[in-house]
Amino acid sequence: MSWRDLLSLEVGIPLAIIAVALLIALEVARMTRHRHVAAVHTAATIATLVLLVLIVARFVDKLV
Incomplete structure (x- = not known):
């Protein structure tokens, strides 16, 4: 599991x-x-x- 997996809502919310x-x-x-x-x-x-934090990190990751 990478740090990008933790940014996904499917993994982050649980x-x-x-x-x-x-x-x-x-x-x-x-x-x-x-x-x-x-x-x-x-x-x-x-x-x-x-x-x-998870939601903001996901959007920032999409912008970069």
Whole structure:
């Protein structure tokens, strides 16, 4: 698998979903019962940023 494969949405989106699921599981496991909402919000923010980076990288790769 090359770095160009990671830019494809077919590979990038499932990788981002797996990463977010792991982040949510890790954050919720270490948080107390009242702070799990912050963990989900953090994971969702990270997932959004990862998807934006993948989309921008794909368009930049097409331009070059």
